[in-house]
Every structure is written in structure tokens, then in C-alpha cells.
Amino acid sequence: SQQGEEDPQALSIQEGENATMNCSYKTSINNLQWYRQNSGRGLVHLILIRSNEREKHSGRLRVTLDTSKKSSSLLITASRAADTASYFCATGANSKLTFGKGITLSVRP
């Protein structure tokens, strides 16, 4: 099944530093998405990258996709304490998203 698996599982950085999170998946995809979840809340869509794209930017977010390695990375630049959350990659198409276990990011003020 299409399945995103992220690493590291947990990341702790100082405010202002960059955070890089990685995701690997197993099967062919047509897009890969990153979501954020604050503790006890719903998921918020961050960014989508299509299989024919290699890099995409949205504000302080930069996502890359390497379909030959079946991997993606999410970079958050100039992190803020408010970026503290869990981050998930998800693969899927029309019917469903398949999520990884997520990365817990802690940004220390």
C-alpha cells in the first residue's frame, strides 16, 4: 500500500533554526502531501507536491520529492515556537490518504 513513513520521529530545535523532516513511501504516487497537527486538534493541510514536481515552496515551507528514491523532505525555515506540532506526510489519490506515524517537532523559544 502507499504509505508514508517519516523520520526522525522527534525533533527538537531552537527558535530561528531550520527543521528538516523526511518521509519515505513504498509505491508509486501521483502526489504527496504534508499535514500539521497541533496537540489534540485536527490536521491542517500544508503543502502538496505532485509526482512530476521536484520542489515546491510555500512561505517558510519547502518540500522536495524524489520519486526515484520514493522520498520527500519538508523544510521549515526560521522556525518559530508556534511551529511546535506533529507533522505527517500522506500519500494517496482520489479515495484516501495514507498517513505515516508523524514527526513531533518541538521549537524551543
Add this chain to the structure above:
Amino acid sequence: EPEVTQTPSHQVTQMGQEVILRCVPISNHLYFYWYRQILGQKVEFLVSFYNNEISEKSEIFDDQFSVERPDGSNFTLKIRSTKLEDSAMYFCACRQGGASYEQYFGPGTRLTVT
């Protein structure tokens, strides 16, 4: 900005009871989903719904589960006879359709089965 709403935010029920979780998706979206997240675990797909019928369901979505879009705005998930292992956060999501693959999630309903 349009958002997905879910009610109730927290539901406590006894084992064997029926529960109905409600969602109001974004109004012009065509695809609807339920996911669940057991505490500390990953978000799992339950079911997708399009054009008034189920388009895909997971192994979790057995005969105890059903979904309905009764009035063109609400989207409900019913669990007929709850089990302890149904305790989880349940998220409703929707997607506009066409070439738009982003899904928009509600805040979730925390279901506690005692």
C-alpha cells in the same frame, strides 16, 4: 475561510451503544472522508464517500459502521454497537474534487467508549 465542523467535540458512551458522529463539510466539496486516530497512533482511513455512495472503505469499516449524507450538508458516521477499541479521535475530511487533491479536516470528535 470555509471550514469543516464536527459535533460533538467529545462523546462518551457505554460499550454496545450506538453513536452518531456529525460533520458539516465545506459546501462546494464533493468528496467526503472519515478517518480515525487512536491515541498515540497514526491517522487511519475509514471510508470515502462520493456521489451519495461509498467509494472505498478500509478493513476497519465493518458492518458496525455506516455513513450517510442525509440532507446535502451533513455527513454522519454511525457506529451501531460500540466496542472499547472504537475509542479514538474521529476526523471528517472533504475534498473539492477535480484536480484538487488537498483534503480539509475537521477538528475531530473524541469518542470514549467505557
